[in-house]
Amino acid sequence: MTLSATMQQTVRILHVVSLYVLGLAALAMVVATALSALGVLPWLTLQAGFGDAVSPNAGMIAQIGLTALLAMIAGFFPSSVRVLALEKSHRDFKLSMQDVAEAYHTAHVADRKGVFTLSSEFDQVRERIDYLRQHPDLKLLEADILTLAAQMSQQSHRLAEVYNEQRVARARDFLTQRQAEAEEQQARIGEALKVCREIMRWNSQVELDEAMVASQLQQLDEQLQAALPALGYSLEGTREPEAVHHGPSVTRPDNIVPMGERHAAE
Numbered sequence: 001m002t003l004s005a006t007m008q009q010t011v012r013i014l015h016v017v018s019l020y021v022l023g024l025a026a027l028a029m030v031v032a033t034a035l036s037a038l039g040v041l042p043w044l045t046l047q048a049g050f051g052d053a054v055s056p057n058a059g060m061i062a063q064i065g066l067t068a069l070l071a072m073i074a075g076f077f078p079s080s081v082r083v084l085a086l087e088k089s090h091r092d093f094k095l096s097m098q099d100v101a102e103a104y105h106t107a108h109v110a111d112r113k114g115v116f117t118l119s120s121e122f123d124q125v126r127e128r129i130d131y132l133r134q135h136p137d138l139k140l141l142e143a144d145i146l147t148l149a150a151q152m153s154q155q156s157h158r159l160a161e162v163y164n165e166q167r168v169a170r171a172r173d174f175l176t177q178r179q180a181e182a183e184e185q186q187a188r189i190g191e192a193l194k195v196c197r198e199i200m201r202w203n204s205q206v207e208l209d210e211a212m213v214a215s216q217l218q219q220l221d222e223q224l225q226a227a228l229p230a231l232g233y234s235l236e237g238t239r240e241p242e243a244v245h246h247g248p249s250v251t252r253p254d255n256i257v258p259m260g261e262r263h264a265a266e
């Protein structure tokens with residue numbers, strides 16, 4: 001801390017102490033004078049005169065005059081307190097980034113809504129400062145913060161114009177519509193995949209049934225090939241049963257047709 005800052009701090013402390021001392025003294029004199037006027041306390045005794053003239057009430061006059069003087073001095077206390085508070089606020093004031101961000105956000109949102117319509121740079125900054133001063137949430141902020149936020153908002157006017165409320169709303173509606181279309185397409189694709197899986201399962205079942213039928217036909221063919229020779233039929237060509245060659249001649253009815261030859265490949 002520099003010497004100048006130390007002296008300023010000391011003067012401020014003395015100023016505050018003087019205010020308290022004078023305030024207490026004024027209060028004490030007012031109470032004492034009031035009690036003396038009511039006869040509770042005696043008046044101040046003081047021998048004073050001017051030349052040969054001696055005033056017997058000099059103490060009372062001095063007490064009343066001192067009380068009046070202290071009361072008039074105490075009348076300056078409110079203004080002195082305001083001055084001290086103002087000095088303290090200016091001395092301890094620092095630009096808070098949170099306050100600047102809050103004020104800038106307010107101005108930027110208003111700019112996106114199209115509140116500011118002036119064209120020149122100076123008018124744009126002034127219009128933003130007036131708007132921030134009238135905003136109910138920013139009344140306690142310093143003027144420097146509002147000015148800085150207004151300048152920042154003016155610099156980002158192009159950004160606010162590009163991303164204004166209407167364009168952002170249209171973009172959101174467009175994205176919402178695209179999302180709905182994508183979800184609808186996904187539902188259709190899911191239904192198509194379900195149908196495709198059903199067709200594949202059905203095809204596999206049909207192929208399995210056809211394979212079973214082919215296997216049963218093969219088994220039937222093999223059984224026929226094993227059973228017909230035992231009945232006296234040849235699968236290689238058409239011939240009469242062996243009973244024809246070893247027994248008497250038998251006349252075959254017209255509805256009996258000899259079985260033809262069956263090739264091995266079949």
